[in-house]
Amino acid sequence: MDSSSGRRLQTTETSLAIIDAVNELGEARMSELADRLDLSTSTIHVHLKTLLDQEYLVKRGEQYRLGMKLFHLGEGARTRNEWYEVARRKTHELADSCGEEVTFAIEEYGRAITLFNVVANVPSKGFQVGRYYYLHNSAVGKAILAALPETRVNEILDRWGLPAETEYTVTDRETLLEDIARTEERGYSVNDQEAVEGLRSVGVPVTAPHGGVLGALDISGPLYRLPPNDELASMLQDVVDELESELGVQ
Structure with missing residues (x-):
């Protein structure tokens, strides 16, 4: 957008x-x-x-x-989408089942914005809700980029660039485009310490009811604790399939 x-x-x-x-x-x-x-x-x-x-x-x-009027308006924007309740419920269910941090985000004006963020077994949930961040170095972001048309991907990269947030952030466009191609081929993205050192995450795109990309789900956690990427992707894909089925995605 x-x-x-x-x-x-x-x-x-x-x-x-x-x-x-x-x-x-x-x-x-x-x-x-x-x-x-x-x-x-x-x-x-x-x-x-x-x-x-x-x-x-x-x-x-x-x-x-x-x-606080801005909070009221933002919450109104978030809850008035027809997919809001399903995405919220599935995000919480996945966090409870995997025991890690789960995020659902959408793309708006070339950046990701967190709509749901749930940390398993933590009383204070949703501390990242409303946070904007780059697409090129986040799992949800790269999953979204892999589902967008090439022209839109280039528009986003032209606007926001590839700023480095850790020493592991990909800052070369060709390297990123290769990563996006791999993401599209295997069906999931990987963020290996590219936004926060010591943190790995895997993301899967979510298709909108009328086609195109709605957003993405990811699972994040410390390097030492997370299972292999393909296991995380399998957990994510199962939930995404259920989410898209409830939304009536064909």
């Missing part, structure tokens, strides 16, 4: 840039936002006042933070 070309409103872009900046900083003063976005404090002030009035930001002293 990509933004369409055409006329855009600079005022809207500025307000959204302020929300992004506050999110990245955690909290920020007006002067910090002005410096970060290279705008006058008077311009920032007008936008902040509007965002406060509309409840997208909250103010504590001189610091601005994201408002």
Whole structure:
């Protein structure tokens, strides 16, 4: 999914840039936002006042933070998909059966976003929900890339590049494309310490009800504990088959 070309409103872009900046900083003063976005404090002030009035930001002293209205909107976006409940249930079932961390993510604007994240036997679940990350060095991401048309893959790589997050991250496009081809051939992706050192994960794509790729499921865990990749892929594929069957995928 990509933004369409055409006329855009600079005022809207500025307000959204302020929300992004506050999110990245955690909290920020007006002067910090002005410096970060290279705008006058008077311009920032007008936008902040509007965002406060509309409840997208909250103010504590001189610091601005994201408002919970954004959580409400995000949860609405997540739950209004027809596949939401099936994907949620299957993610939890897989985590319970395999005893490891399981993630379901989709692609949006060239990055993966976590919709469900369940860690087996951990009371606090879903700590990565809503997290964006790159496709080229994650198991769910590479599984999604392998299910996308080549033109779309190249668009994504052109936009986001291949930044290194560990010494194991693939940063050469041809090498990545070879990895994607292997993923497509065997039906599952492998992330071997490419995003987090010491962590391995295996992913399988999920087909959407009307064709194309819906997202992907992966199982992650420490290198010393996870079973072989083909065993993880088999567990994933069984659950993906059940998920797609319930969604009516032909």
